[in-house]
Amino acid sequence: MSNCLHLAIPAGDLKVTTAFYCDVLGCKTGNSEEGRWVDIDFWGNELTLHQSAERLPTVRHDVDMGAVAVPHFGIHLSESDFNDLKARIEHAGVEYLDKPYRRFIGDEFEQETFFIEDPNGNVLEMKTMVNPEVLFKKG
Structure with a gap:
C-alpha cells in the first residue's frame, strides 16, 4: 500500500x-x-x-474525443473489470456523462473510457487500456 x-x-x-x-x-x-x-x-x-454543502465546479477541456469534464478522477481497470463495471452502472440506471468511447485505435495507447458523475457531481473517468504497460512510456 x-x-x-x-x-x-x-x-x-x-x-x-x-x-x-x-x-x-x-x-x-x-x-x-x-x-x-x-x-x-x-x-x-x-x-x-x-x-458537504458544496459541489466542485467543472469546466470542459477539448481533447481528441471532444470536451471532457475537468476536474475528474478515476481508475484504470482490466478489460474484464471495466466491462463488469459498465454492466453495474447500466443495471443501476446511472446515466453516462460521456458514453463509452474507444480512443487511439490501433495505437499502443488504445483505450476505452467513459465518464460518470457521483451524486454530488464529482466526475469520474473509468478506463481500460489494451496495453497498460505503456502508460508512462512517453514520459
Missing part, C-alpha cells in the same frame, strides 16, 4: 454518495467519522468522502 493514492472530495449527502460508491461501483468502506467523512477503498486507493 505504499503507493496508495489519497484523494478527499466533497460528497454532499454522505449516505447517498457512500451508497453510490459501494452499491453501484462495488467499492467498500473503511475508516469513518459518523456524519463527517468516510474512506472508500477505490480499487486499492483511499478516496475520502466528506459530508
